[in-house]
Amino acid sequence: MKKIIFIISFISFQFVIAQPDSLYFKTENINIPKWTQKNTASLLLSEVAFVNWNAGGSNSISALFNFESILKYRYKYLIWNNVLISRYGVNKQEGKGLRKTDDIIDISSTLGFRKDELTNWYFSSRFNFKTQFTEGYNYPDETNVLSKFMAPGYLFIGGGMEYGKNIDRFSIYFSPLTLKTTFVLDDELANAGSFGVTPAVYDEEGNIVEKGERVRNEVGILLTSTFEAQIFENVMLFNYVSFYTDYLNDFGNIDVDWQINFDFKINSFIKANFGSHLKYDNDVKTIAETDVENTYEYEGAKVQWKQILGLGVVVDF
Numbered sequence: 001m002k003k004i005i006f007i008i009s010f011i012s013f014q015f016v017i018a019q020p021d022s023l024y025f026k027t028e029n030i031n032i033p034k035w036t037q038k039n040t041a042s043l044l045l046s047e048v049a050f051v052n053w054n055a056g057g058s059n060s061i062s063a064l065f066n067f068e069s070i071l072k073y074r075y076k077y078l079i080w081n082n083v084l085i086s087r088y089g090v091n092k093q094e095g096k097g098l099r100k101t102d103d104i105i106d107i108s109s110t111l112g113f114r115k116d117e118l119t120n121w122y123f124s125s126r127f128n129f130k131t132q133f134t135e136g137y138n139y140p141d142e143t144n145v146l147s148k149f150m151a152p153g154y155l156f157i158g159g160g161m162e163y164g165k166n167i168d169r170f171s172i173y174f175s176p177l178t179l180k181t182t183f184v185l186d187d188e189l190a191n192a193g194s195f196g197v198t199p200a201v202y203d204e205e206g207n208i209v210e211k212g213e214r215v216r217n218e219v220g221i222l223l224t225s226t227f228e229a230q231i232f233e234n235v236m237l238f239n240y241v242s243f244y245t246d247y248l249n250d251f252g253n254i255d256v257d258w259q260i261n262f263d264f265k266i267n268s269f270i271k272a273n274f275g276s277h278l279k280y281d282n283d284v285k286t287i288a289e290t291d292v293e294n295t296y297e298y299e300g301a302k303v304q305w306k307q308i309l310g311l312g313v314v315v316d317f
Helices: 002-018 187-191
Strands: 034-048 060-075 078-093 098-113 121-131 136-138 141-147 153-163 170-183 208-210 215-232 235-246 255-265 270-280 285-289 296-301 304-316
Touching: 034 270, 060 098, 060 304, 098 136, 121 170, 141 187, 153 215, 170 235
Parallel strands: none
Antiparallel strands: 034 060, 034 304, 060 078, 078 098, 098 121, 121 153, 136 141, 153 170, 170 215, 215 235, 235 255, 255 270, 270 304, 285 296
């Protein structure tokens, strides 16, 4: 009987040794500094053409270029994540000029430290900067510029706590002290008081007595959450939401930035994308010109929403 038990135990031992490492839980060696980088470039296209189509329609073509770069560093209990997101989209309709459909530069950097491997809480500091490449208009009106590069530009710097059991897939970041700086580096937009800066002061003849401010600073509370998951085979969900309120200026009035994207992977190079982006910023007022030269009236902040749907080529490198 002992001989049989020994033989069975030996066979079991041989079976365990023969198993591939992927069947076992592996512990990452956190004592080795580790850099990882991933770059993704994509071009999404959509096109509509009509020939003797009795229902009518307008020929059009749209293109959206997207480039993302992620650089991560890990060593012991320290993590440092850096993300660059840039997008630019255009649309051309028959009988109309080229129009912009998307435009963003988004750079973020998060430095986190936890005391040991058991905790999922990190002491974190975060930097985020956003602006755009080119001028923006309220089409079909192309006479009045609504925005430009660094008009606006947004800078967030703060520190707090971040929770993430698997921080690459899910995290919640809370900062009780975050500096938000709004840049409006264009004289016309600054004088109009765009994006919450103090507008220019004019005399009775419409001459500028005091120029509008080009920078606005706020200090407040920032709460963000990111979530990434594979919900179906070849379908990825990316969700980001941000809430910010200023301590001194209208505390409790919350700025919202919510993005949700679905990536549908067809093969290694072709994918479809569906995305939604909703924003509300109480400092971004709707501005309209009045009958009096160099004077404006404010119609209040409104919810901003953008939706994207496209099919195109993706390259990871």
